[in-house]
Every structure is written in C-alpha cells, then in structure tokens.
Amino acid sequence: MSAAALFLWFGRSQVTPPYRTALVISGLVCAIAAYHYFRIFESWTAAYEVRGAEITATGYAFNDAYRYVDWLLTVPLLLIELVLVMRLSESETVSKSMRLGAAAVLMIALGYPGEVAADNGTRALWGTLSTIPFLYIVWELFRGLGAAIDRQPEAVRPLIRKARLLTFASWGFYPIVYMAPFADISGASAETTIQIGYTLADIIAKAGVGVMIYMIAVRKSAIERDTAAPATVVA
Numbered sequence: 001m002s003a004a005a006l007f008l009w010f011g012r013s014q015v016t017p018p019y020r021t022a023l024v025i026s027g028l029v030c031a032i033a034a035y036h037y038f039r040i041f042e043s044w045t046a047a048y049e050v051r052g053a054e055i056t057a058t059g060y061a062f063n064d065a066y067r068y069v070d071w072l073l074t075v076p077l078l079l080i081e082l083v084l085v086m087r088l089s090e091s092e093t094v095s096k097s098m099r100l101g102a103a104a105v106l107m108i109a110l111g112y113p114g115e116v117a118a119d120n121g122t123r124a125l126w127g128t129l130s131t132i133p134f135l136y137i138v139w140e141l142f143r144g145l146g147a148a149i150d151r152q153p154e155a156v157r158p159l160i161r162k163a164r165l166l167t168f169a170s171w172g173f174y175p176i177v178y179m180a181p182f183a184d185i186s187g188a189s190a191e192t193t194i195q196i197g198y199t200l201a202d203i204i205a206k207a208g209v210g211v212m213i214y215m216i217a218v219r220k221s222a223i224e225r226d227t228a229a230p231a232t233v234v235a
Contacts, residue, residue: 001034004207011214016224019217022084026210029074029081033206036070037199044195055188062191064115067198071108076101078205079137082163085216088148096148100140107133111178120181127178134171141168156219163212166204173201 008027012020040063047062048055079100083093107130114126141164149160177197180190 001030001037001203001207004210005030005034008210008214011218014221015214015217016221018087019085019221022081022213022217025077025081025084026213029077029206030210032073033070033202036066037202039066040064065112068108068112068115072105074206075108076104078167078209079104081213082160082167082209083145085213085220086145086148086152086160087220092148096140096144100137103133103137103140107137115178123178123181127175131175134175138168153220153223155223156216159212159216159219163209163216166212167209170201170205170208173197173204177201 005027008023008030012023015023043060043063043066046060047058049058080097083096083100088096110126110133111130112126114123114130117123117126145164149157149164152160177194180193180197
C-alpha cells in the first residue's frame with residue numbers, strides 16, 4: 001500500500017493538471033490503508049502469541065474496527081477518483097461524487113454492527129441493510145456512468161470499463177467473506193479466512209484500481225496533448 005501511494009503521487013508529473021487530483025486521491029487511499037494495516041498488524045500481534053507451533057490468545061481483543069475506519073474513509077474516495085479521472089462537467093462530477101460517496105459511507109456504516117455481532121441473525125440483518133446502498137452503487141457504476149463512459153475518448157474507454165469492473169469484482173470479495181460464519185467456519189478458521197479475504201480484496205480495490213487510474217490519466221493526458229498540439233505547416 002505504501003509503495004502504491006508513492007508511485008501514484010510521484011506519477012502526478014506524468015499527467016496533465018486536470019488528472020492530478022485523481023492521482024492524489026488514489027495515493028491517499030493507499031496511504032490511509034497502509035497506516036491502518038500497520039495498526040491492524042499491531043493489534044493482531046498483541047492479541048495472539050506464537051510459541052513454536054502453538055498460537056494462544058493473550059487476552060487482548062483483536063480490534064477489527066481499524067478496518068472499518070479505513071473503509072469509511074477510503075471507499076468513498078475510491079469511487080470519487082474514478083469519477084474525477086473521467087473529467088466530466090463540474091456539475092456532473094459534484095453530483096456523482098456526492099451520491100456515490102454518501103452511498104459508500106452508508107454501506108460501511110450499516111455493515112459494521114453485523115461484523116461485530118455475536119450471532120448470525122444480527123449479522124444477516126445488518127448485512128442485508130448494507131446491501132441496499134451497495135446495489136445502488138453497482139447501479140450507478142454500470143448504469144449511471146455508462147453514458148459518461150461512452151463520451152470518453154475511444155482509446156481509454158476499455159481501460160475505464162476495466163477499472164469499473166475491477167472495482168466491482170474486488171468488492172465481490174467483501175460480502176462473501178462477511179458471510180463466512182454462515183458456512184460452518186468458526187473460531188480460528190473463520191477469523192483467518194475473514195482477514196485474508198479482506199486483505200486480498202483491499203489490495204485489488206486500492207492498489208490495483210489505483211494503477212489503472214494512473215494508466216487512464218496518462219493515456220488521456222497524451223490524447224489531449226496531441227489534440228492541443230499545433231499542426232506543422234510545411235512551406
């Protein structure tokens with residue numbers, strides 16, 4: 001995450017000014033994730049002690065709230081960076097960013113009570129409620145942004161569609177992992193499955209999509225530079 005943040009921030013010099021904000025935000029997403037993963041690591045090592053092949057709980061509770069705080073900040077920004085790199089009109093950019101950002105915050109906020117719930121019934125209830133804004137986000141990504149993508153330069157449309165699809169595909173990990181306790185996985189197996197699943201999804205959604213945002217910005221910058229370049233006059 002730290003390496004991705006540095007790559008995206010240093011990559012600002014490779015794109016034109018209209019796309020630099022998208023790269024700054026994308027780098028910020030990875031930097032926030034790097035900080036929270038460091039805190040998650042600290043909490044994990046404090047909660048469990050390894051002695052040879054035996055792992056025992058130390059009595060300190062593992063704090064998974066760091067992950068949800070991270071998502072509360074980064075998930076709205078992930079959607080906003082995708083909108084910004086498309087360089088829509090100011091009104092359309094503000095409107096889509098506000099709607100997607102608000103839906104993302106609501107999705108994360110509704111999911112957390114289920115994550116920390118002691119019983120599967122409560123987990124299912126909050127998971128279902130969290131799915132409502134999630135479905136709205138999916139609709140916006142594939143329906144609401146569809147016309148906007150069609151207005152993009154032809155050379156970047158496939159990249160934008162791939163970034164959109166990668167965002168959706170990586171998010172597909174979260175509900176699967178969220179429902180892991182329903183698959184008769186419990187104790188250490190459930191905890192390990194949840195943490196590995198969430199981590200893989202985060203790497204794809206943040207670092208992976210961030211690199212695609214960079215590629216889109218570079219390609220669009222090159223197209224716009226070529227378009228703005230004066231034609232050579234031959235005497």
